[in-house]
Amino acid sequence: MTSLPPSTDKKLGLVIDLDTCVGCHACVVSCKEWNTGGYGAPLADIDPYGAEPMGAWLNRVHTYEVTPAEGPASVVHFPKSCLHCDDAPCVTVCPTGASYKRVEDGIVLVEEDLCIGCGLCAWACPYGAREMDPAENVMKKCTLCVDRIYNENIPQEDREPACVRTCPAKARHFGDLADPDSDVSRLVAERGGFDLMPEMGTKPVNQYLPPRPKTRPQASAASPAPETVEADGLLGWIDRALERLG
Amino acid sequence: MHPAISVIFFTVTSGAGFGAISLIGAGYPFAQGAWVAFLVGALAGGLAVAGLISSTFHLGHPERSLRAFSQWRSSWLSREGVCAVVTLLLFGLYTLIWMVTGVRLGWLGAFIVIGAVATVFTTAMIYTQLKTVPHWHTAWTPAVYLAFAAASGFTLMASLGRIDALGGWPVTAIAFWLLLLAWAVKSLWWRRALTTNLAQAGSTPETATGLGHLGKVRLLDRPHTGPNYLTKEMVHKVARKHANQLRFLSLVTGALAPIAVTGLTWLAGADRLWLLAAFILLMAGLIIERWLFFAEAEHSVSLYYE
Ligand code: SF4
Numbered sequence: 139m140t141s142l143p144p145s146t147d148k149k150l151g152l153v154i155d156l157d158t159c160v161g162c163h164a165c166v167v168s169c170k171e172w173n174t175g176g177y178g179a180p181l182a183d184i185d186p187y188g189a190e191p192m193g194a195w196l197n198r199v200h201t202y203e204v205t206p207a208e209g210p211a212s213v214v215h216f217p218k219s220c221l222h223c224d225d226a227p228c229v230t231v232c233p234t235g236a237s238y239k240r241v242e243d244g245i246v247l248v249e250e251d252l253c254i255g256c257g258l259c260a261w262a263c264p265y266g267a268r269e270m271d272p273a274e275n276v277m278k279k280c281t282l283c284v285d286r287i288y289n290e291n292i293p294q295e296d297r298e299p300a301c302v303r304t305c306p307a308k309a310r311h312f313g314d315l316a317d318p319d320s321d322v323s324r325l326v327a328e329r330g331g332f333d334l335m336p337e338m339g340t341k342p343v344n345q346y347l348p349p350r351p352k353t354r355p356q357a358s359a360a361s362p363a364p365e366t367v368e369a370d371g372l373l374g375w376i377d378r379a380l381e382r383l384g
Numbered sequence: 385m386h387p388a389i390s391v392i393f394f395t396v397t398s399g400a401g402f403g404a405i406s407l408i409g410a411g412y413p414f415a416q417g418a419w420v421a422f423l424v425g426a427l428a429g430g431l432a433v434a435g436l437i438s439s440t441f442h443l444g445h446p447e448r449s450l451r452a453f454s455q456w457r458s459s460w461l462s463r464e465g466v467c468a469v470v471t472l473l474l475f476g477l478y479t480l481i482w483m484v485t486g487v488r489l490g491w492l493g494a495f496i497v498i499g500a501v502a503t504v505f506t507t508a509m510i511y512t513q514l515k516t517v518p519h520w521h522t523a524w525t526p527a528v529y530l531a532f533a534a535a536s537g538f539t540l541m542a543s544l545g546r547i548d549a550l551g552g553w554p555v556t557a558i559a560f561w562l563l564l565l566a567w568a569v570k571s572l573w574w575r576r577a578l579t580t581n582l583a584q585a586g587s588t589p590e591t592a593t594g595l596g597h598l599g600k601v602r603l604l605d606r607p608h609t610g611p612n613y614l615t616k617e618m619v620h621k622v623a624r625k626h627a628n629q630l631r632f633l634s635l636v637t638g639a640l641a642p643i644a645v646t647g648l649t650w651l652a653g654a655d656r657l658w659l660l661a662a663f664i665l666l667m668a669g670l671i672i673e674r675w676l677f678f679a680e681a682e683h684s685v686s687l688y689y690e
């Protein structure tokens with residue numbers, strides 16, 4: 139059913155820390171690795187060793203340069219996957235009922251057997267979070283690793299999305315954003331988490347934490363000039379020979 | 385947006401087809417005879433069906449298309465499918481009765497008119513609903529689709545019809561004014577588009593990343609070196625390269641030429657079969673116009689790639 143539920147019991151989602159992300163793409167790779175063997179059709183690559191390789195990914199990391207009015211620019215690595223929006227336009231446009239949002243936890247999923255591959259949901263998503271699989275021709279998107287987080291066959295510590303489990307910088311956090319006392323909600327409150335493109339009215343569940351203000355070195359505290367040392371022996375001879383060369 | 389030929393062909397021909405269907409349903413007069421009924425019905429229905437079939441080429445799984453009729457409560461695409469199929473079924477029945485008995489049922493025709501208008505409107509709403517594409521997100525989009533459906537449907541049907549005048553007006557004159565009206569609506573659409581790019585609609589790389597409070601945002605590295613589904617489908621800039629030349633071409637072929645043909649036919653009192661030439665020119669021009677409709681539309685995901 140592609141009508142949205144009026145509300146969901148939980149709002150499972152991610153909190154992504156743009157301060158600590160180092161742009162290593164480990165989450166991108168572990169996402170593809172888990173999801174190509176997990177939920178639904180595998181994530182295909184077309185021409186993987188050719189001139190123009192291309193494939194379906196559920197999570198991608200962009201890198202931006204942010205230039206303030208004054209002072210030096212900084213680099214921000216920016217992971218992006220489905221934000222499991224509360225008001226998900228991708229769900230309501232779907233003609234088949236393949237796209238839906240779960241009442242129990244708010245996860246937005248695609249029932250691939252129902253999908254006709256019209257691509258309209260990808261057009262409706264402002265964030266580019268949906269990609270058509272180039273081999274199976276069905277719509278793929280982040281499932282929040284629905285086949286991990288409730289999976290009783292894997293150890294407790296693995297029952298979180300593959301990207302969160304993998305991130306070496308601990309820049310990704312998973313939890314219930316409907317519960318104000320959850321770790322993720324506290325993090326959002328403490329660090330001033332924000333929505334992406336709030337003007338689109340999608341009410342994304344996933345939140346982003348801004349980079350912390352940079353500390354700049356003081357201009358007056360310049361380090362002293364390096365000492366010049368006289369070398370002797372072979373090095374000294376080379377040094378003098380080079381100096382004579384001008 | 386990527387201008388897919390199948391979708392361009394679909395919107396143009398099904399617009400003309402359902403425009404023609406609504407006129408037949410409204411009782412536009414044709415010569416007597418089962419053959420005329422068959423040919424007129426097959427032409428109008430054929431255009432609509434050709435468009436619909438073409439639209440399924442754009443699907444990854446056309447064999448599952450029946451599924452698309454299920455979500456009419458929430459989805460414009462589903463509504464469009466339902467309206468199109470119901471209208472075509474009613475129209476098939478109408479044409480059959482017309483062929484066999486020579487009777488054109490007025491009440492059935494009335495339902496067909498409503499269905500045909502609803503089909504064109506819902507087609508337009510598939511694009512209009514998308515907030516992610518500011519060019520399309522306006523009431524002017526259904527106005528354009530409806531106006532072109534009326535102009536193309538009327539021009540075609542009037543060239544084949546039995547009458548020279550309708551309500552005291554020569555049919556050539558009506559075609560002339562409908563063409564002029566449709567292009568006037570389109571030029572208003574274009575004028576709005578000029579001032580409705582993503583930034584003017586309030587979305588920038590800064591709002592997309594939420595980093596605007598820190599400064600100006602510029603893409604340093606794409607997520608991957610190669611292209612992807614998103615860049616091919618929605619960050620399609622190559623198609624925009626010749627936009628001005630194409631707009632000129634669409635105006636000459638689709639507006640100037642057919643308006644001149646219908647205008648001259650009207651003034652000279654010439655054979656209304658000339659309207660057929662105007663119709664063909666209009667269709668050619670509309671294919672280019674629809675190409676631009678997609679190619680020039682900016683999608684918000686492109687902000688992540690700037
Ligand atoms: S991020 Fe895009 S795909 Fe995910 S729920 Fe929101 S609109 Fe839908």
Ligand code: SF4
Nearest residue numbers: 232253254256257259
């Ligand atoms: S591509 Fe599939 S999931 Fe997306 S709108 Fe079409 S049918 Fe629904």
